[in-house]
Amino acid sequence: MSYQTILTEVDGKVATITLNRPDVLNALNDQLMDELGEALLKFDADDNIGCIIVTGSEKAFAAGADIASMAKRSLQDVYRHNFISRNWGHMQKVRKPVIAAVSGYALGGGCELAMMCDTIMAADNAKFAQPEIKLGIIPGAGGTQRLPRAVSKAKAMDLALTGRMMDAAEAERAGLVSRIFPKADLLKEVKAIAKDIADMPLLTTMMVKEAVNTAYETTLSQGIHFERRLFHACFGTNDQKEGMAAFMEKRPAKFTNS
């Protein structure tokens, strides 16, 4: 598949998608979001892939939605064409783990795209912001909803109302980022983590993702009930038998993703 705005690479069971519009700091335009969605769904459907990384350049994960392509749009146009709903929802259809590896700017839609991933790992130069307010708009790809869930209402309000940038250390303290690495090591480290995840039993990693994401959509008792049923379902997999047998026999497990 040849793409114009992203690069894709497969190494063993890990797929890496690199946002690639360097001239505009990976500003997210329609074509990029179409291509990203297509690549994500392709890797999700590929039985040989166990984990997907989404990353950008050292300077920018993504500096937001493409302002040049939004500047002249009207209410009638964005409403009629359901702006961003058409191709920003693909990430939510992916059932395998997706890691955002963020170096440099993750601003506006870039921050929102990172938050759509299952976890965010950052380089020490990463900067996160929801600067939309300075453009006369509010975040439109989940920033007002995912950010408070990730960091707290106080910090989400602070960030969305001021548009200020939050560095990697603050983002980790606030809970937005799970780990920080030196910028030069980010991709190597995240690829190693992705490989570890991809070597886990696939059905179980998918169930973990589904269960954790359910925590954001339901009450505690319904979430616990859902988790319990998926936990029971694990006992129907060959990989539960293999994982536990391997432990008892003191040998490495050989998972078959079945």
Ligand code: HXC
């Ligand atoms: C279009 C962008 C862009 C963007 C940068 N560029 N961000 N183009 N959309 N979001 C372009 C610049 O115009 C410039 O092009 C080139 O990238 C390099 O950017 P510079 O500004 O020259 O770089 P620098 O001085 O290093 O500043 C970096 C920056 C700044 C701090 C990241 O570019 C910036 O503030 N960008 C906008 C960030 C932002 O407001 N994002 C939110 C967008 S709204 P030229 O041609 O001049 O070289 C949004 C809404 C989401 O995301 C809603 C749902 C999708």
